[in-house]
Amino acid sequence: MDGSTLFAFSVSPWELVLRGTLIYVFLFLVFRFVLRRDAGSIGLSDFLFVVLIGDAAQNGMIGEATSSADSMLLIATLVGWNVLLNYLAYRWPGFERLAMGQRLCLFRSGQLNRRAMRRELITTEELKQTLHREGVRGFDEVDLIYLEASGEVTVIPKQPPSP
Template identity: 45%
Template sequence: MADWKRIFTPDSPPLEIVVRGSVIYLALFFLLRVLLKRESGTTGVTDLLVIVLIADAAQNGMADDYTSVTDGVLLVVVIIGWSYLLDALAYRWPAAARLIRPRPLLLVRDGQILRRNMRRELVTDGELYGKLRQQGVDDLADVCEVRMESDGRFSVITRGRDRPHQPDEQDAG
């Protein structure tokens, strides 16, 4: 027989769950957005973060690590709430958008590698040339610009082209 009161009565104080969920979400957001931008691939950092945290929070609620389903549901609501709030802030205020969604970083300008920017994101020459080859560019002199986008993908604009090459899903990372 199910103990319905135990299932739906929170084990932890709701404020503690909100604080714990908020701290973990914001810490992971910072680490993924600022430090591991290049590693995020085609899935947006926020998308990846939300998926991982929701899966873990839901798993804890379902696997009886919490004895209350309410604890797991509240944690999932906190995670989704932070994701929505950060997206809304970035949409409404440009200053917040610069923190939440970094601008693309210029790696090559007019065929010249910008070493400082390459070091900043730990991009090696080999990795850069590999990304150029994947996009059909075999000579750096043909490149007008290469930018690393906020999601870690590389955009390449070659001389004589009006718009950047759109990387396919395999080009990410």
């Protein structure tokens, strides 16, 4: 590759924008509805899944593109979609609920919400580990546990009775 083709497009810029858009929307849906837990609690299989998706998506996005201009336009397309979705979520609460999700109650009134845990593939052991990280000994010391839309698990301890 010589210097004259380094910044020239090797494929149609519109094709790159379309490819980037399709892959971004597809991956957004996958991560929104499949991988909800945060990166701090990501397991080895989840991490491997993300790496493999990145590699597979790269092939689908770039196609026959080889120049720096192709890559820069593709990256700009992905950044643009990310900024647009964040703006829409900020501007319209209804869109935020759709795009970013809502928190999910995993524990309330001494009862595990097994249905929600099953849907999110969260085990009782994982919740116990979360309790221990929060400095809570067991479920008997907890009022509520939520899986937030961001993927973080929030533990709300019971309040001691007032005198």
